[in-house]
Amino acid sequence: xxxxxxxxxxxxxxxxxxETGAIMPSSRKLAARMLxxxxxxxxxxxxxxxxxxxxxxRAILDALQPDQKFFCVEINEDFxxxxxxxxxxxxxxxxxxxxxxxxxxxxGLDHVDRVISxxxxxxxxxxxxxxILDAMIAVMPKGGVFVTFAYLQGLIMPSGRLFRKNLxxxxxxxxxSGVVWENVPPAIVYRCEK
Ligand SMILES: C[S@@+](CC[C@H](N)C(=O)[O-])C[C@H]1O[C@@H](n2cnc3c(N)ncnc32)[C@H](O)[C@@H]1O
Numbered sequence: 715x716x717x718x719x720x721x722x723x724x725x726x727x728x729x730x731x732x733e734t735g736a737i738m739p740s741s742r743k744l745a746a747r748m749l750x751x752x753x754x755x756x757x758x759x760x761x762x763x764x765x766x767x768x769x770x771x772r773a774i775l776d777a778l779q780p781d782q783k784f785f786c787v788e789i790n791e792d793f794x795x796x797x798x799x800x801x802x803x804x805x806x807x808x809x810x811x812x813x814x815x816x817x818x819x820x821x822g823l824d825h826v827d828r829v830i831s832x833x834x835x836x837x838x839x840x841x842x843x844x845x846i847l848d849a850m851i852a853v854m855p856k857g858g859v860f861v862t863f864a865y866l867q868g869l870i871m872p873s874g875r876l877f878r879k880n881l882x883x884x885x886x887x888x889x890x891s892g893v894v895w896e897n898v899p900p901a902i903v904y905r906c907e908k
Contacts, residue, residue: 719767726766726790733789735834736865739766743896744863744903745773748830751891751905752861755782758827759818762786763811763846766793768800770830775801785821787811812845815853825853829860835877836868843873843880851884851908860885860906865899881906 720738727734748770752760756779765771765786778784785805788794794808807817811833818824829850835843850860868874881888885906893900 719769722767722792722796726792730790732837733834734766735837736766738898740769740832740863740901741894741897742769742773744894744901745770747891747894747903748861748863749773749777751889751903752828752830752859754779755828755859757781758783759823759825760784760828760830761814761817761826762830762832764788764832764834765797765806766790766832768797770832771797771801771804774830775804783821783823785817787814787817810846812842812849814849818853825855825858826850827855827858829854829858829862831860831862833862835862836864836871836874838873838877840873840876840880843877847880847884854908856908858908860908861903862906863894863897863901863903865901866893867899869902878904884908 723738727737760782762771762774765788774784787807789810791808794806798806864874881904885908887907889905891903893902
């Protein structure tokens, strides 16, 4: 992992703690687990929420098939600027993931089949969790898949438990992976199917 990315994370955490929610980028192991659980989906529309310095983005781009469409939604302009500089062909929308319908329209699309999320749900209040999840559900067809991670310590926090409930109220099928111990901090992945 590039030290520059970790430095940037720490800077952004100090500047925007309630958005950044992590002290360092996710590991390759966690990125691989996220991709494995989102599964191959030929001819699909894939969106990444909260790419940060691109830990998942690079794994998604490596696995992307020619008939898939892919774009990112990142609220932090500094992260978005850096990601665009490092990956000039990537489409990055700057704003809140709750505006997914708007960004799909700008892409000339009307639905999303796979959402791979790096959002820090455990630092989000209930209202924001629900707003982002409801906006996503509204543009996801049946069989659509949402994958997201949670740090182990976040699972026992009230907002982490609330997030699990919010998933269960919206997705008929919610599965939790084993712990990815190699990540700092260790994390699990939720795979949710509509
Ligand atoms: C925990 S970091 C994860 C970054 C990266 N995916 C990784 O795993 O290393 C959370 C990311 O979500 C972004 N973010 C936070 N709130 C957001 C929102 N409402 N909409 C879109 N992005 C958001 C942050 O700016 C940050 O890039």
